[in-house]
Amino acid sequence: ADSDPLQDFCVGDLKASPSINGFPCKSAVSASDFFYSGLGGPLDTSNPNGVTVAPANVLTFPALNTLGLSMNNVELAPGGVNPPHSHPRASEVGTVIQGSVFVGFLTTNSTLFSKVVNAGEAFVIPRGLVHFQWNVGQVKARMITAFNSQLPGAVVLPNTLFGSNPEIPNAVLTRAFRTDDTTVQNLKSKFSG
Ligand code: GLV
Protein backbone atom coordinates (compact mmCIF):
# COMPACT_ATOMS: atom_id res chain seq x y z
CA ALA A 1 0.00 0.00 0.00
CA ASP A 2 3.03 2.29 -0.11
CA SER A 3 3.49 4.79 -2.94
CA ASP A 4 5.39 3.73 -6.06
CA PRO A 5 9.14 4.33 -6.35
CA LEU A 6 10.53 6.71 -8.98
CA GLN A 7 13.99 5.10 -9.22
CA ASP A 8 15.44 1.57 -9.35
CA PHE A 9 16.13 1.58 -5.63
CA CYS A 10 16.67 3.96 -2.76
CA VAL A 11 18.45 2.17 0.05
CA GLY A 12 17.39 4.07 3.13
CA ASP A 13 19.91 6.23 4.93
CA LEU A 14 18.73 5.54 8.47
CA LYS A 15 21.08 8.18 9.88
CA ALA A 16 19.18 10.88 8.03
CA SER A 17 15.80 12.13 9.27
CA PRO A 18 12.88 10.23 7.74
CA SER A 19 11.17 12.44 5.20
CA ILE A 20 7.52 12.42 4.24
CA ASN A 21 7.44 8.84 2.92
CA GLY A 22 10.45 6.99 4.25
CA PHE A 23 14.14 7.74 4.30
CA PRO A 24 16.44 9.67 1.93
CA CYS A 25 18.56 7.41 -0.31
CA LYS A 26 21.99 6.34 0.84
CA SER A 27 24.58 7.62 -1.64
CA ALA A 28 27.01 4.65 -1.82
CA VAL A 29 25.42 1.20 -2.08
CA SER A 30 26.90 -2.26 -2.51
CA ALA A 31 25.58 -5.78 -2.94
CA SER A 32 25.48 -6.37 0.80
CA ASP A 33 22.80 -3.70 1.15
CA PHE A 34 20.34 -5.93 -0.72
CA PHE A 35 20.71 -9.05 1.43
CA TYR A 36 19.56 -9.66 4.98
CA SER A 37 20.38 -12.53 7.32
CA GLY A 38 17.99 -11.85 10.19
CA LEU A 39 15.01 -14.10 9.39
CA GLY A 40 16.38 -17.52 10.29
CA GLY A 41 15.69 -17.64 14.02
CA PRO A 42 15.49 -19.53 16.28
CA LEU A 43 13.91 -16.86 18.48
CA ASP A 44 13.46 -17.00 22.25
CA THR A 45 9.72 -17.24 22.86
CA SER A 46 9.86 -17.37 26.67
CA ASN A 47 7.75 -14.28 27.32
CA PRO A 48 4.19 -13.85 28.64
CA ASN A 49 2.52 -14.24 25.23
CA GLY A 50 4.86 -16.96 23.98
CA VAL A 51 5.58 -15.16 20.72
CA THR A 52 8.56 -13.35 19.23
CA VAL A 53 8.63 -11.45 15.96
CA ALA A 54 11.82 -10.62 14.05
CA PRO A 55 11.02 -8.02 11.38
CA ALA A 56 12.74 -7.42 8.06
CA ASN A 57 11.34 -3.96 7.47
CA VAL A 58 12.93 -0.69 6.38
CA LEU A 59 14.35 -0.17 9.86
CA THR A 60 16.28 -3.46 9.90
CA PHE A 61 16.74 -3.95 6.12
CA PRO A 62 17.01 -0.42 4.68
CA ALA A 63 17.07 -1.64 1.05
CA LEU A 64 13.29 -2.05 1.41
CA ASN A 65 12.96 1.75 1.47
CA THR A 66 10.48 2.86 -1.25
CA LEU A 67 9.80 -0.73 -2.39
CA GLY A 68 6.56 -1.29 -0.47
CA LEU A 69 7.58 -4.67 0.96
CA SER A 70 8.56 -6.22 4.27
CA MET A 71 8.55 -9.56 6.09
CA ASN A 72 8.52 -11.02 9.60
CA ASN A 73 9.79 -14.25 11.10
CA VAL A 74 7.21 -15.13 13.75
CA GLU A 75 7.86 -17.93 16.25
CA LEU A 76 5.26 -19.17 18.75
CA ALA A 77 5.84 -21.45 21.73
CA PRO A 78 3.26 -24.25 22.12
CA GLY A 79 0.10 -22.46 23.27
CA GLY A 80 1.64 -19.08 22.44
CA VAL A 81 -0.51 -16.27 21.09
CA ASN A 82 0.38 -13.38 18.81
CA PRO A 83 -2.20 -11.03 20.33
CA PRO A 84 -4.96 -9.32 18.34
CA HIS A 85 -3.38 -6.55 16.29
CA SER A 86 -3.78 -4.70 13.02
CA HIS A 87 -1.43 -3.19 10.43
CA PRO A 88 -2.64 0.25 9.36
CA ARG A 89 -0.47 0.43 6.25
CA ALA A 90 -0.51 -3.08 4.75
CA SER A 91 -2.24 -6.33 3.98
CA GLU A 92 -0.42 -9.39 5.27
CA VAL A 93 0.21 -12.75 3.62
CA GLY A 94 1.84 -15.52 5.59
CA THR A 95 2.93 -19.10 5.41
CA VAL A 96 3.46 -21.58 8.22
CA ILE A 97 6.92 -23.17 7.95
CA GLN A 98 6.60 -25.42 10.98
CA GLY A 99 3.76 -26.45 13.26
CA SER A 100 0.03 -25.72 13.37
CA VAL A 101 -1.33 -22.24 13.90
CA PHE A 102 -4.92 -21.14 14.47
CA VAL A 103 -5.09 -17.94 12.42
CA GLY A 104 -8.07 -15.60 12.56
CA PHE A 105 -9.08 -12.15 11.39
CA LEU A 106 -12.17 -10.06 12.06
CA THR A 107 -14.13 -8.01 9.61
CA THR A 108 -15.40 -4.54 10.42
CA ASN A 109 -18.73 -6.29 11.16
CA SER A 110 -17.05 -8.53 13.78
CA THR A 111 -17.26 -11.71 11.69
CA LEU A 112 -14.37 -14.03 12.51
CA PHE A 113 -12.70 -15.90 9.65
CA SER A 114 -10.35 -18.55 11.04
CA LYS A 115 -8.60 -21.83 10.29
CA VAL A 116 -5.84 -24.03 11.63
CA VAL A 117 -3.00 -23.40 9.17
CA ASN A 118 -0.42 -26.16 8.87
CA ALA A 119 3.12 -26.16 7.51
CA GLY A 120 3.13 -25.40 3.80
CA GLU A 121 -0.20 -23.57 3.89
CA ALA A 122 -0.79 -19.83 3.62
CA PHE A 123 -3.21 -17.20 4.87
CA VAL A 124 -4.04 -13.60 4.08
CA ILE A 125 -5.10 -10.74 6.35
CA PRO A 126 -6.74 -7.85 4.51
CA ARG A 127 -5.25 -4.44 5.27
CA GLY A 128 -6.09 -2.93 8.62
CA LEU A 129 -8.20 -5.81 9.95
CA VAL A 130 -7.67 -7.15 13.46
CA HIS A 131 -6.06 -10.62 13.49
CA PHE A 132 -4.21 -13.06 15.76
CA GLN A 133 -2.30 -16.34 15.69
CA TRP A 134 -2.35 -19.13 18.28
CA ASN A 135 0.00 -22.12 18.27
CA VAL A 136 -2.32 -25.10 18.69
CA GLY A 137 0.42 -27.70 18.14
CA GLN A 138 2.77 -29.47 20.53
CA VAL A 139 5.96 -27.96 19.11
CA LYS A 140 7.25 -24.50 18.38
CA ALA A 141 5.45 -22.97 15.39
CA ARG A 142 7.16 -20.79 12.84
CA MET A 143 5.63 -18.53 10.19
CA ILE A 144 6.98 -16.10 7.64
CA THR A 145 4.69 -13.16 7.00
CA ALA A 146 4.97 -10.53 4.28
CA PHE A 147 3.47 -7.06 3.85
CA ASN A 148 2.89 -4.60 1.04
CA SER A 149 4.54 -1.80 3.01
CA GLN A 150 8.13 -1.14 4.00
CA LEU A 151 6.82 -0.40 7.51
CA PRO A 152 3.30 -1.81 8.00
CA GLY A 153 2.99 -0.69 11.64
CA ALA A 154 1.24 -2.77 14.26
CA VAL A 155 -1.53 -1.63 16.58
CA VAL A 156 -1.45 -4.33 19.27
CA LEU A 157 -4.82 -3.96 20.94
CA PRO A 158 -4.02 -5.05 24.54
CA ASN A 159 -0.90 -2.87 24.67
CA THR A 160 -2.56 0.06 22.90
CA LEU A 161 -5.58 0.09 25.20
CA PHE A 162 -4.05 -0.93 28.53
CA GLY A 163 -0.39 0.00 28.17
CA SER A 164 -0.49 3.43 26.57
CA ASN A 165 1.63 6.35 27.74
CA PRO A 166 0.02 8.38 29.11
CA GLU A 167 -2.76 6.03 30.20
CA ILE A 168 -6.28 6.12 28.81
CA PRO A 169 -8.49 7.31 31.72
CA ASN A 170 -10.16 4.42 33.58
CA ALA A 171 -13.50 6.16 33.06
CA VAL A 172 -13.10 5.59 29.32
CA LEU A 173 -12.06 1.95 29.62
CA THR A 174 -14.60 0.90 32.28
CA ARG A 175 -17.38 2.38 30.16
CA ALA A 176 -16.04 1.01 26.88
CA PHE A 177 -15.61 -2.51 28.25
CA ARG A 178 -18.69 -2.31 30.52
CA THR A 179 -16.61 -3.32 33.50
CA ASP A 180 -15.18 -1.90 36.74
CA ASP A 181 -12.06 -0.08 37.88
CA THR A 182 -10.53 -3.17 39.47
CA THR A 183 -10.66 -5.09 36.21
CA VAL A 184 -9.26 -2.18 34.21
CA GLN A 185 -6.52 -1.56 36.79
CA ASN A 186 -5.59 -5.26 36.72
CA LEU A 187 -5.27 -5.22 32.94
CA LYS A 188 -3.28 -1.97 33.02
CA SER A 189 -0.86 -3.50 35.53
CA LYS A 190 0.07 -6.20 32.98
CA PHE A 191 0.82 -3.78 30.16
CA SER A 192 2.40 -0.79 31.89
CA GLY A 193 5.42 0.65 30.11
C1 GLV B 1 1.59 -11.65 12.08
O1 GLV B 1 0.41 -11.38 12.18
C2 GLV B 1 2.56 -10.64 11.77
O2 GLV B 1 2.16 -9.47 11.84
O3 GLV B 1 3.72 -10.96 11.43
Ligand code: MN
Ligand atom coordinates in the same frame (compact mmCIF):
# COMPACT_ATOMS: atom_id res chain seq x y z
MN1 MN C 1 -0.01 -9.29 11.64
